[in-house]
Amino acid sequence: MNNPNKKRVFKKKVQEQIHIPELAEKIISGNRGYLSKGITLIESSAAHHREKANELMQELLTYTGNSIRLGITGVPGAGKSTWIEAFGKTAVSKGYKIAVLAVDPSSTLSGGSILGDKTRMEFLAHHPDVFIRPSPSSGTLGGVARMTRETILLCEAAGYDLILVETVGVGQSEGIVRGMTDFFLLLSLTGAGDELQGMKKGIMELVDAIVINKADGSNKDQAIQTMHDYNQILRFLTPATKDWKPRAYTCSALYNEGIEEIWDVINHFIDETKKNGEFDKRRSRQAVDWMNQLVQIRLNETFFDREKKILMKNLEKQVKQNEISATEAVDLLFKSNV
């Protein structure tokens, strides 16, 4: 059972102790406790915290950007946690400092999180060079996206140079994670063509690579067939990244097979895109896109108060039943302003 008082006390503490330049300094120095505090501040919805959080972001801005941002999506059961454990182990052994974050739309409902079960990341969970933070568990998807984006920047300022952002791929979360990462990877399972058909619309055109996990034992042959199927489709689609041909691979996270190959693919991708300028172009495009999204979120929050929301619902119903035209409905919505 949670102790509600505990949370309140912690929040109060954060609020009292906030001295932004000092907090920023501690984060830059790599202090994990202060990094956590910074993220908690970012995740707070209180207005005075939002202001402080902006101040913090501004302080840290010049220390951000120096990482590889890697997005990972896949259906439940694809073995994301096991894969991240295996991949992370490889990265740590090469001297990387890793942050593992998540955008988990379901956690905003259930309060749970896909990263909640750290038992599948036994090694990473206890390694000093690894920082794991579950998805913010409240707010809209847009709100969660904001928090995760800012958390990426905080982790970068704290010296983490490989950021993994995991998402289970419900609703629009893949698009959101694609929009904040450099390389986007779909973790899939073995399966015949029929099983591929259930795939989410548009996902194949977001990815830089597809990895078919659990390619071991009696699964192996089928996994290789699935890989060929994916490669067949990928040939026909417009790649997500200019001048990069996405390909499918197989691996077994459980037996640590094929992980090194994917590591090489990602590094090759980073090298290539840094050389041809796509890396930087994507980063600045993402920042501007993000700013535009924030503007839209704010515009809607400002316009749609409780009354407007109710009116909108009623008007939608009338439009659906062809009682009024869409244009007329929108006129009524905006006239009610005066």
Place this chain on the structure above:
Amino acid sequence: MNNPNKKRVFKKKVQEQIHIPELAEKIISGNRGYLSKGITLIESSAAHHREKANELMQELLTYTGNSIRLGITGVPGAGKSTWIEAFGKTAVSKGYKIAVLAVDPSSTLSGGSILGDKTRMEFLAHHPDVFIRPSPSSGTLGGVARMTRETILLCEAAGYDLILVETVGVGQSEGIVRGMTDFFLLLSLTGAGDELQGMKKGIMELVDAIVINKADGSNKDQAIQTMHDYNQILRFLTPATKDWKPRAYTCSALYNEGIEEIWDVINHFIDETKKNGEFDKRRSRQAVDWMNQLVQIRLNETFFDREKKILMKNLEKQVKQNEISATEAVDLLFKSNV
């Protein structure tokens, strides 16, 4: 050379003569001249015309909806006009009244239009049961979308029961046309796998059918191969319409081959979706989506005056250069309001 005075006089005339109930009645009676006048009213951006146009839409609302709305996209050179001529001929011979409209993003720049060249629609251009209207040639893509949507309704009220909406597929115009039609068709050309690769992102997941045109003479074998390639990809994608498997077909609009087959496909589609309820569901979803888009357009128009637009551009530049965070930029944008 255009006579600018001519246009002004015509506009003035429209304005003077507007008596909405009478205009509505004439449109419902099938008078083509008044239908054109109604559309001109809809395309006017003057505020008092907008009000009159809304009034007209409201009058006609109960007379709308009784048509098949067919979207057609394809690259320049795919033979859209020739295909529409052949398809339209078939439809007319079966007793349909046809309206041919266009959403042409390029015409907002050039003032030209993909339907401008009526010489390729010799038969349709002179047939009493056919009404052809080029794309509105001014306004934003959102504005053009509004006009075309309302023009569809006007044509329906005037008794046209097959509406063809053509688009060249630049930018987001396919998505817009998909969003206002029941059946969406991609007209393509013969081409090896390599040529398919240049296809627009996401287009394959919008279509209900793909038609490979110019499948005649020495092109025929290659067209059939292309058809197989397309079918291969379509197998793996999520269909645009529930319980409908999009397929590729070949045809020769020039030699009038394969047109009847596509006619049957479309009719089969309409039957099936009316039976399983998807037809009506899509229509009301489209109306509500459209209303939501209009709300977003209005919110942005209201917020972004000249000064705000300039400020936004400047802030975007700063965000791009990592001088300020996106959140901070948006704060500044909204604070400048007070």
